[in-house]
Amino acid sequence: MRRLPLFVFIALIVVLPLLSATPEFWITQLNYIGLATLVVVGLVVLTGVAGLTSFGQAAFVGVGAYATAYLTTALGWSPWVGLLVGLACTAAIAFILGAITLRLSGHYLPLGTIAWGLSLYYLFGNIAAFGKYDGIAGIQPITLFGYSFASGRSIYYLIWIAVLLAVWATSNLLTSRPGRAIRALKGGAGMAESFGVNTAAYKTIIFVYAALLASVSGWLYAHMQRAVSPSPFGLNYGIEYLFMAVVGGASNVWGALLGSALVLIIKDQIQSWLPRLLDSTANFEMIVFGVLLVVVLQYAPGGLWAYVSAPFRRGAATRGKAVAPPPEAPALARRLRPEPGQLVLEVDAARKQFGGLVAVNDISFKVRAGEIVGLIGPNGAGKSTTFNLITGVLPLTGGKVSFMGGRIDTRRARDIAKLGVGRTFQHVQLLPTMTVLENVALGAHLRSDVSVLAGTLRTDRAREARLLHEAAVQLQRVGLGDYLHEQAGNLALGQQRIVEIARALAADPVLLLLDEPAAGLRYKEKQALGAVLKQLRAEGMSILLVEHDMEFVMELTNHLVVMDFGTKLAEGPPAEVQNNPAVLEAYLGGLDDEEPAHA
Template identity: 75%
Template structure:
């Protein structure tokens, strides 16, 4: 949101309770909107950004509410002292649930959240200590410096202060190093693993983060209502929170407040008007919400918030497309030591990959030395990309061994191999199209910083973040994309996207660079520029292994070639020998490259 509009919104929120003419109902409604917004902000991170659907957030609200209600009524605790324990209880339970349920994928994950959400609802209603379905009454109201927060106007500022703090912290988090990793979970998890992102851990992190925000909402709810019972923490409320996230804009933090407002105002109006229009007391709001959700998904899949942005004249999702300001100067990131020229960097010995009865890679072996470019060539289906995936840990080898700088890496995860200094691009471009070019490259430097979730949310990592962005900018300038720093990656042409992948790999400070068809889709001039970049990297001591179909490009820049056919190594040697090899010409290169051999 534009800063001026943000300030105006905050000022309006602050002034409303001070105006005597403001109806008490408005204050109560705004309090419920603020409580719901806390839960929905967590869902924006979990579902809208992270791609993990949960119907069980109402259960975490209940945990926070019941924990403080029990401690204040049964044990006489101060309400403020119960908040840390509420967060501890919610966090521990969420961590346990996350470790178990986030291993599931597809429709199994949301089904599992329904299952444990229902379980907690019935647990709340059957525990003697919690008053069963009657709940707990007489919860002590909050007070601050002698000022009672028992009234709606009294607790209003605390609710909205925490809600706006959650917006601030969440926006900070998503714009940080861990935020880029979180944004990669939805549609780019495999790619992110290849740059050292522990995607499984980040899934648990955002699951706990969303649960903690829901727990804070529950704590506030208990002291605002001064009573808790199971009914507000059932599955229907879990579905309602998801409605709010989707209608507001599941990928937009401010959309959480918009969605909460729309749903709760509509809910109230439906409850007022339906009995008058249809002469019924039936609960019909869920039907209306269902229709509304279908309409939003059909005509506004990103929710209502992008429309609000456009009406306000704000730029949604990115800064200036071209010519945006470069990141500020920052100290260079540390670089790993480079092997001496000619030292063996990669040794592949008799690696084999079987898919059932199909042998995709058949006992392939070769070496890559420091300061040389090795080409892996062969017709489509020869097993080149599979060989890449075996080297980088994306696929496990059936047998054989891969060593990097003398250390065995076969059997290690893609994340562990990336940590050692292996960078890569992909046969099919794998970028995060909704993120800027600069942010995509900064994701490649993930392992070169140690900024955590708390530092990101509290905005305390600016110096380290500046260093990451400066490194990303440097690599983009290096490959000729310096004019596109703030452009969305999905808006680039295919050739530019391939070069962007190389910049992202370079940001990881690799010793060995694996490029899978980097020249595919590039125009002649772009290929010349790419060849110049790769030649410069070789001169700097970089080791490069590349797969490529453009024979003119390969013959011009490589020191050594390995030819594959049907998963086996057909030939190996300098480009001049490969060009003139009768076996290779017959099996792969064909007439086009016979001309190369004689030309």
């Protein structure tokens, strides 16, 4: 949100309770909107950004509420101690549930959240110390320096301070190094692993993060109501929170506020008017909500916040190229390059079978420092599968792969990335809603150590500046310095491939694997790319290249390996391979009669 609307919003929030003309009902309604927003902000990160659907957030609200309710009534402890204990219990429960549930994928994940959400709901209602389904009453109000937050108008400020802090912290998190990793979880987890992102750890972290925000909401709810019972923490409320996120805009933190406000206001109006319209006291509320959800998904799949914020974003697309690059910052530390000619990669009898299909059949070759090796062959020859075996995306069926003298075929993709192996992909894997600069900065993930806490509290600005500066330098290097702040999804396919190369270079690799980097490029763009690759070779980088443009390959490479049906057909210098009869018959035959495309 831009500064002026933000200041107006904050001023309005501050002034409303001070006005004697403000009805008590409005204050109560705003309190409930604030409490819901806290939960939904967590869902924005978990579901909207990371793509992990959860129906169980209401149960975490219950953990925070019951923890403080029991401690303040049965033991007489301070509500602030109740907050800390509630957060600790929530973190422990969320960590355990997350470690189990987040292993699920597809529709099994939301079903898993429904299961434990129901389990916690029934647990609250069956513990005698919690009053079973009657709950706990007589909860003491929150006090601070002698001031009591007993009334709705007084706790209002506490609720909205918590909301604004949650929005601020979450916005910081999503624009930081860990935030880029979190945004890659939805649709780019495999790619992120290839750049060193521990996706399993980040899933658990944001699961706990969302649960903690819900727990704070529960703590505030308990001391506002001064009583708790299981009913507000059931599955129907978990569905309602998710509905709020979808309505407002599940990928934007301010959408959480909009969605919470709309749903609670509409819900109140439905409860008032529907019985009169239908002349019935039956509960048709969920039916109306279901219809509204279908309408929103049909006409505003990205949520309503996109429409509300449109006036503030107008013209942003045309300004994208004019935005200044990141300010100068100290360069990131660089790896030591191996000596020219030193063995960097050795693939020894690598084999990959998918059932009875042999995709890679005992392939062997080597790549040395300061050398560009071309891995060529017809479509379906097994080239990209070989790339995936080298980078740990796929496990070997047989053979071994060594990098800088050590075996890597038993390592995970992110561990191989740490050693200095960077790559691009046959099918472009950029995050389309992130800027070009942010996509490339993701490649430098391992070159900084910003924690989630540092990103949330915004204490990472110096290190973040270095990452963004490195990303900008690599984009300038490949000729895309004018597109830093353009959304990656708006670029042409050829430009997206160049962005992938810049992202791989941002990782400062010793070995660079390029999978069809020239596909979709015009003739002059290919020439510019070739010049960049030659410069990288001169700097001592090793490059393994898969490409179908034979003119591009023959001019660029020092050594060629030809594959056909998963088997190595020939190997040697480009001129020798080009004249190999077996290669001509299988792949290169007839190319001399064709004119190269200079589109």
